[in-house]
Amino acid sequence: MTDPVLPPIGMLAELTHRCPLQCAYCSNPVELLKANREMDTAAWIALFEQAADLGVLQVHLSGGEPTLRTDLNELVASLARRGVYTNLITAGIGIAEGRIEALADAGLDHIQLSFQGAVAATTEKIGHARGAHEKKLETARRVRAAGLPLTINAPIHRHNMEEVPDFIELALSLGAERLEIANVQYAGWALLNRKALMPEREAVERQVQIVGEAQERLRGIMAIDFVTPDYFAVYPKPCMGGWARDAFMVAPDGTVLPCHAAATIKSLHFERFGDWNLSRIWHESSAFNAFRGTDWMREPCRSCDRQEIDWGGCRCQAMAIAGDAAATDPACIKSPLHERMAALIGEAIETATSDAFVYRRIGKEVETSV
Numbered sequence: 001m002t003d004p005v006l007p008p009i010g011m012l013a014e015l016t017h018r019c020p021l022q023c024a025y026c027s028n029p030v031e032l033l034k035a036n037r038e039m040d041t042a043a044w045i046a047l048f049e050q051a052a053d054l055g056v057l058q059v060h061l062s063g064g065e066p067t068l069r070t071d072l073n074e075l076v077a078s079l080a081r082r083g084v085y086t087n088l089i090t091a092g093i094g095i096a097e098g099r100i101e102a103l104a105d106a107g108l109d110h111i112q113l114s115f116q117g118a119v120a121a122t123t124e125k126i127g128h129a130r131g132a133h134e135k136k137l138e139t140a141r142r143v144r145a146a147g148l149p150l151t152i153n154a155p156i157h158r159h160n161m162e163e164v165p166d167f168i169e170l171a172l173s174l175g176a177e178r179l180e181i182a183n184v185q186y187a188g189w190a191l192l193n194r195k196a197l198m199p200e201r202e203a204v205e206r207q208v209q210i211v212g213e214a215q216e217r218l219r220g221i222m223a224i225d226f227v228t229p230d231y232f233a234v235y236p237k238p239c240m241g242g243w244a245r246d247a248f249m250v251a252p253d254g255t256v257l258p259c260h261a262a263a264t265i266k267s268l269h270f271e272r273f274g275d276w277n278l279s280r281i282w283h284e285s286s287a288f289n290a291f292r293g294t295d296w297m298r299e300p301c302r303s304c305d306r307q308e309i310d311w312g313g314c315r316c317q318a319m320a321i322a323g324d325a326a327a328t329d330p331a332c333i334k335s336p337l338h339e340r341m342a343a344l345i346g347e348a349i350e351t352a353t354s355d356a357f358v359y360r361r362i363g364k365e366v367e368t369s370v
């Protein structure tokens with residue numbers, strides 16, 4: 001049965017692809033947009049107004065590094081005026097003194113600060129930037145001094161997985177309310193670097209145990225969210241809570257997508273804000289309607305009792321592994337391609353090199369560093 005199209009609740013706004021770091025696990029597209037392709041202040045504010053009219057309750061301001069937008073205060077204030085909850089997702093590098101206080105004054109509700117490693121050497125190696133760790137620690141202190149709630153975000157892969165206990169101590173020492181330990185999702189630059197990033201199953205299992213024990217021990221002190229890797233799972237996750245179901249993302253140039261990796265599905269056409277208004281995109285875009293609800297599903301999803309739990313999993317992963325975005329997510333044990341996915345991962349781990357990365361760059365030849 002066709003589901004009614006409900007209003008979206010959340011929006012991820014990728015304000016820019018510019019970033020002072022060059023993380024090898026970055027989920028931004030490999031073809032990054034330069035600054036001259038970014039929407040201007042007026043266009044972003046018009047988009048936020050329409051998002052609020054449509055029902056959006058929370059906006060995650062991301063990038064790239066969103067604090068590189070000099071108009072960030074104005075953008076935050078425009079959302080605060082409409083009562084929309086704002087979360088700033090930042091790498092915490094090069095933020096001028098007084099900027100965080102100014103953002104809090106503009107109405108910012110929350111800051112999520114990423115750490116590439118729990119120690120300086122790892123942060124510098126993964127992010128490819130000297131002195132990055134100290135700057136992040138200083139940003140965390142300023143966030144707390146400004147009275148804003150703080151989440152520490154720790155993207156995990158084979159090069160920092162053993163630092164999970166240190167990430168927990170780091171987040172506690174910084175006074176974070178929440179720690180998100182998220183196994184890297186293999187999209188964008190992370191997909192390009194998967195051979196160097198994918199952990200072994202035993203390491204993932206150790207990490208699951210450590211996080212589970214910490215969640216118990218720190219109950220009521222600090223919340224720990226744990227995003228497990230779905231390539232070792234039995235069933236997939238409900239990617240974005242279901243395709244075009246309650247959230248969407250906007251690229252720096254105003255292209256509106258159901259998720260950040262959706263552009264890898266080349267058969268879909270994505271509208272740009274300005275060419276169409278946001279309500280029309282949400283309700284009528286062929287890309288948004290392509291995998292909405294359950295009508296598009298084939299077997300084994302079509303007759304599966306989990307179809308409204310995981311919504312068939314991730315369309316981009318189906319595209320990447322099965323070569324067909326409408327296939328059952330190969331992460332699912334019921335997928336005829338589940339074995340192929342395991343083989344692909346096995347090959348990646350077998351041939352993994354210890355620290356050879358293709359670092360994320362805008363408008364330059366990518367380089368491999370060993």
Ligand code: SF4
Nearest residue numbers: 019021023026064091
């Ligand atoms: S993952 Fe790293 S490179 Fe990508 S936007 Fe975040 S801080 Fe920048």
Ligand code: SF4
Nearest residue numbers: 301304306307312332
């Ligand atoms: S068959 Fe489809 S709906 Fe059922 S668990 Fe697998 S991915 Fe989910």
